[in-house]
Amino acid sequence: MIFHRFYPSYSTPLTHQPLLIFKHLKAQVHVFTANTLVLNKQSISSITSISSIMTNDNPPGGTIAEPFPIFLVANRYMLYDVNVVSYIRRVYHMCGCLIGTLPQVPQQNVFLGLPLELMIEEAALLVEKGVAYIVDDVAAHKTGREAMLEQDRLRYLAQRGEDLKALAEENHREAFARKVAALEKKGRMDLIVGTQNPPRVKEKENEATPTPPSSEEPNTSGAGPELLPVEPEKAENTLFSQPQPSTEYAPSQDVTFHSTPTTSHSTYHFPTTNPPTTPAHLIPQPSPTRFPIYRHLHSKGYFLSPGLRFGAQYMAYPGDPLRFHSHFVVNGLGWNEEISVMDIVGGGRLGTGVKKAWMVGGRDPSWEVGGNGGEGDGVRVFSVEWGGF
Amino acid sequence: MPNAASHPEHVLSLVSIVHKNLEHQADWSELSIHSTPNLPRPLISGVPSEAIYIDREWVLPVDLREKWTVRQWAEVFDSIPAEPPVPRSADDGPDDEPGGRLVMAMVSGDSTVVYYIVHDGIVKPRQN
Numbered sequence: 001m002i003f004h005r006f007y008p009s010y011s012t013p014l015t016h017q018p019l020l021i022f023k024h025l026k027a028q029v030h031v032f033t034a035n036t037l038v039l040n041k042q043s044i045s046s047i048t049s050i051s052s053i054m055t056n057d058n059p060p061g062g063t064i065a066e067p068f069p070i071f072l073v074a075n076r077y078m079l080y081d082v083n084v085v086s087y088i089r090r091v092y093h094m095c096g097c098l099i100g101t102l103p104q105v106p107q108q109n110v111f112l113g114l115p116l117e118l119m120i121e122e123a124a125l126l127v128e129k130g131v132a133y134i135v136d137d138v139a140a141h142k143t144g145r146e147a148m149l150e151q152d153r154l155r156y157l158a159q160r161g162e163d164l165k166a167l168a169e170e171n172h173r174e175a176f177a178r179k180v181a182a183l184e185k186k187g188r189m190d191l192i193v194g195t196q197n198p199p200r201v202k203e204k205e206n207e208a209t210p211t212p213p214s215s216e217e218p219n220t221s222g223a224g225p226e227l228l229p230v231e232p233e234k235a236e237n238t239l240f241s242q243p244q245p246s247t248e249y250a251p252s253q254d255v256t257f258h259s260t261p262t263t264s265h266s267t268y269h270f271p272t273t274n275p276p277t278t279p280a281h282l283i284p285q286p287s288p289t290r291f292p293i294y295r296h297l298h299s300k301g302y303f304l305s306p307g308l309r310f311g312a313q314y315m316a317y318p319g320d321p322l323r324f325h326s327h328f329v330v331n332g333l334g335w336n337e338e339i340s341v342m343d344i345v346g347g348g349r350l351g352t353g354v355k356k357a358w359m360v361g362g363r364d365p366s367w368e369v370g371g372n373g374g375e376g377d378g379v380r381v382f383s384v385e386w387g388g389f
Numbered sequence: 390m391p392n393a394a395s396h397p398e399h400v401l402s403l404v405s406i407v408h409k410n411l412e413h414q415a416d417w418s419e420l421s422i423h424s425t426p427n428l429p430r431p432l433i434s435g436v437p438s439e440a441i442y443i444d445r446e447w448v449l450p451v452d453l454r455e456k457w458t459v460r461q462w463a464e465v466f467d468s469i470p471a472e473p474p475v476p477r478s479a480d481d482g483p484d485d486e487p488g489g490r491l492v493m494a495m496v497s498g499d500s501t502v503v504y505y506i507v508h509d510g511i512v513k514p515r516q517n
Contacts, residue, residue: 300511318513327513338456341495345453348505357514362459380463383512387492387504389415389437 063087067130067276070123071137077123077284078137079116092131093303094122095321119306121294124284134282292363293332296379304330311350316359328359328383335362344384352386359383396424396431399452404431407450407494410502411435419445427468429461432491447491449507453498465491466509 064087071078079085079096088094100113118126126132148156183191286294290313294304303317305326312329329351333339339360351358359381367378404422411417416438424431433448447469451457469491490512493505 297511328511333459335460336458338458341451341453341455341457344457344493344505345495345503351514352516355514355516357508357512359511360459364460364463380459380509381511382459382462383508383510383514384493385506385508385514387506389439389504 067133069135069276070118070126070132071135072282073137077118077120077134079118080114082114085114085116088122088126089320092126092129093298093301093320094118094126095303095305096122097306119304120284120286121291121304124286124291125295125298127278127284133276133278134284135276136279136282287332289334289337289362290332292377292379293330293359293361293381296361296377296381297328297330299377302328307331310354310356312347312358315356326356328357329354330359330361333360333362335365337362348384348386351384357383357385395426400430400450403450403452403496404433406496406500407448407502408433410494411448414502415504425468429464429468432465432469433494447489448494448504449491450494450496453495462507462509 064084068081068084068087071080079088085096088096096116096118098112098114099117100115101108123132123134127134180189180192183189294314297304297314297316301318303319303321304314305317305321307314307329309315310329312331314330314332315326316328316330317324317326329347331347344358344360347358347360361379361381364378364380367376408420408422411433412420417435418438420433420435422431422433430450433450434445435448436444437446449465466489469489490506490508493507495503495505497503
């Protein structure tokens with residue numbers, strides 16, 4: 001099951017593409033640049049920086065058509081479209097967990113990418129609100145493929161091949177640029193191979209590099225080596241005026257392999273029912289002791305995320321987790337579920353130790369709408385802190 | 390101690406331990422024990438040596454070996470006014486609005502007493 005967490009493609013047609021995820025990583029690293037990488041307008045969703053996910057203005061994709069699909073794979077609720085991911089974060093205060101990672105860096109866990117896994121409570125609440133529906137991903141793929149017309153299939157495959165070739169070339173070009181930059185830094189431009197172009201001087205790029213007197217105007221366009229005679233004793237300082245091999249990218253003939261896209265054609269994984277609904281057997285069934293407090297806090301505007309890191313069920317943030325520390329570590333209990341007083345001591349001490357309050361709560365089963373409880377949802381919560389003396 | 394006979398011996402012992410601890414170790418003042426039929430167990434009210442939030446605080450004594458439930462907290466909070474009444478008027482009914490805050494005193498077998506503040510509802514921690 002651990003394997004599924006990182007490679008959902010092993011049980012789904014939506015295969016995971018390292019290249020795309022890497023691009024997504026780069027987009028995340030440039031948090032404040034709001035760069036948008038539109039990788040493939042046909043079959044691949046535009047992947048945008050995390051900054052547009054976290055902020056409320058100019059959300060990518062704007063409004064998402066509701067209800068939108070949540071894909072169920074091996075009892076996990078997945079979202080593959082970054083537009084939906086940012087939309088539910090902005091509108092429904094749900095962050096889920098990005099779980100996509102690079103196969104070659106399986107241990108990294110800071111900058112994860114698509115897909116996004118939702119907690120079962122999140123999926124349940126979205127379905128309950130009627131804004132999402134659950135799709136059995138494996139079954140939908142099977143029926144979708146069988147229902148596809150042959151000519152549609154061939155056209156789709158041809159288009160996908162072209163898109164992927166373009167993507168692979170772009171990747172190759174970027175790899176070449178990285179290589180040039182790295183060698184330039186080391187002063188080993190002579191090592192650059194694989195270009196058919198005649199050598200020429202590259203324009204000066206790095207403004208921070210100290211410029212020797214002999215190359216006062218090194219960025220004169222097309223300045224050849226004969227214009228900038230190098231004195232032997234200054235040779236080490238005249239890196240950028242040396243004759244250099246071309247840093248122009250030349251398309252290579254050996255760009256023959258490419259990865260599978262993160263998102264396949266819609267007919268592969270969208271149900272054909274109209275209007276889309278969640279089959280009864282797929283309706284998420286979260287724990288009856290946990291879900292009431294989740295829904296209660298969510299209705300008060302809190303963002304809830306998994307709380308295992310603090311030994312609890314949820315962490316409750318007063319706003320987007322990228323902007324706020326959490327205020328509460330939360331545990332949902334049954335109304336008559338017994339906990340040890342020692343657990344209250346431990347929880348209260350833990351919460352105070354991390355500047356939070358430890359919260360427990362549950363739903364009164366005798367509460368009825370408009371009855372003894374009046375307004376509300378029958379959930380009582382209690383916040384515990386260390387007394388300080 | 391009013392209505393003392395209506396509570397079991399071990400609960401009264403618990404209340405006594407916490408009362409003494411508050412008085413002599415935590416240096417609280419104006420301590421008073423409240424025991425009315427609507428209260429699940431006797432509560433103590435008093436004024437901390439250094440004010441936690443307001444002047445008077447409710448104190449709920451529990452034994453470390455006890456089990457506790459959400460329902461019990463709800464019952465205690467529903468039976469007390471938000472602020473403890475002044476001493477000598479301990480027979481006030483639950484007519485004031487319920488809720489607020491109390492200090493839970495956990496009594497261990499080795500005579501240690503620890504205190505945790507429990508709020509009724511979503512209350513932001515003091516440190517945050």
